[in-house]
Amino acid sequence: MAPFRIGVIGAGGGRGRGWARHVKSWEMPVGSDTTELSAIADIDELALNRAAEQLGCKAYKDYMDMLDKENLNLVIIATPHYTHAPMSIAAAERKIHVLCEKPMCINLEQADAMKAAVEKYKVMLAVGFQHRFNPIYVALKRAIEAGDIGEIFQINMIYHWWRAENYFLNSTRVPENKDLDWEGWKGHWLTEGGSCIFNQHIHFLDIFQWLSPSPIKSVYATSRVAKHTFIEADDNTNAIVEFKNGAMGLIQAGVAYQHGKEEEFGIYGTEGQIISRRGMRGTLGIPKLFDDRRKPSARAKRSMLSYMPKKLGDLTKLMYKSMLDAIATGDASKIAVDVNEGRKSVELSRAMLLSQTRKQKIEFPYKDTAGEYPELVHTYEDKDLK
Incomplete structure (x- = not known):
């Protein structure tokens, strides 16, 4: 058998180093x-050199040299957000398939350029949303599509996390921009794209729109810098979402919550409800959600049922395999989050930021203006807040 040649960009950092080892x-x-x-x-x-020695592979300081010289079949991009689009496009132009870490990019102008490149050069692009393979979310998706809880009228997403100051201050420096307040790329609009809604919680914004009963009609959002007073990007965001079928959504996402994680999806329908906490346990008001339950009694049907999957599995490995299967078969539908699906979470995240910037509801579809970002209130510094 011949080698299927894979390269990893960003292999000196945490996620990229993990990908190279995988x-x-x-x-x-x-x-x-x-x-x-x-x-x-x-x-x-x-x-780079330390990783190459450990892994026994070639090393390049310039990723373009690697793309030009290595005759790659697939490249994995695990670099700061602002580099995802140019790197993906460069790979596509060389007819190299791409697995790009989330987010796909930081604005819709970049997303559309990536889509155009993928289509022009006839390559596949997958975005690193491994939570699409979480058995809880898969089960929720199947239940919603089967109509098990009736017509969906409300979806709530609450994700309260914490990130310490060093998370931002110790992030990889931005060598081509010496005018930033600190050298790290995290916490800056132009390099991270947004903090909590473009970094940590874009995973769950992807799940939010994937589980949604219909396409999004509009978003109204407010963002703040609640805790990390030295960053310019959001660390706490709230949004109200309207769907085209009349359903509503609520999003609370932040990394300013110091006292432990709170994670919840609540999906409410005319025939029941499903609540998933921490992506692990499903609590539901109907008995039909999971295939591996014994048939419940009539009394149990009126009770709340809980479900914990026996095994989550390695979600990253499942995502990676789906991309390889898609390439092997030429069937792009095997990719969980392709360039079109990846664009949706960017569209939702940008709408939330533009709503804060423009102080108005954002109707979908909308015109995105690259580089348009809000000047956020710093909750504990701004004197005009009462």
Whole structure:
């Protein structure tokens, strides 16, 4: 069997280093070929060389050299957000398939350029939303599509997390921009795109719109810097969502909550409700959600039922395999989040920021203006807040 050649950009950093190790250890068939970690790239030369020595592969400080010289079949992009679009487009132009970490990009102008490149050069692009493979969310999706809880009228998403100051201050420096308040890319609009709704919680914004009963009609949002007073991007955001079928949605997302995680999806229908907490346990008001339950009694039908999947599985590995299967078969429908699906979470995140910027409800579809960002209130610094 011939090698299916894979390169990883950003292999000196945490997520990229993890991807390189995965590719090295997860030898998988791709048609008649077998995956091979051929090369890695990173701007941090010390981290790059250390990783290359550990992994036994070629190393490139310039990712363009790797794309030009390595005859890659697939490249995995695990770099700061603002680099995702140009790197993906460069790979597509060389007819290299792309697995890009989330978010796909930081505005709709970039998303549309990525879509155009993928279509022009006839390559596949997957976005790294591994939570699409979480068995709880898969079960919720099936239940909604089957009509098990009737017509959906409300979806709530509450994700309260914490990130310490060093998370922002110690992020990878931005070498081409020396005018930032600190060198790290996190917490800046132009490099991160947004903080909590473009970084941590975009995973769950993807799930929110995936589970939604119909396309989004409008979004009204407010954002603040509640805790991390030195960053310009959001650390706490609330949004009200309207869907085209009349259903409503509520989003609370933040990384300013110091006292533990609170994570919940609540899906409410005319025939019942489903509440999933921390992506692990489903509590439902009907008995039909999960295939592996015994048939409940009439009394149980009136009770709340709980479900914990026996095994979550390695969600990243499942996502990776789905991309390889899509390439092997030429069937892009096997990709959980392709370029079109990846655009949806960017569209929702940008709408939330533009609503704050323009102080108005954003109707879908809308015109995105790259570089248009709000000047956020810093809750504990601004004197005009009562």
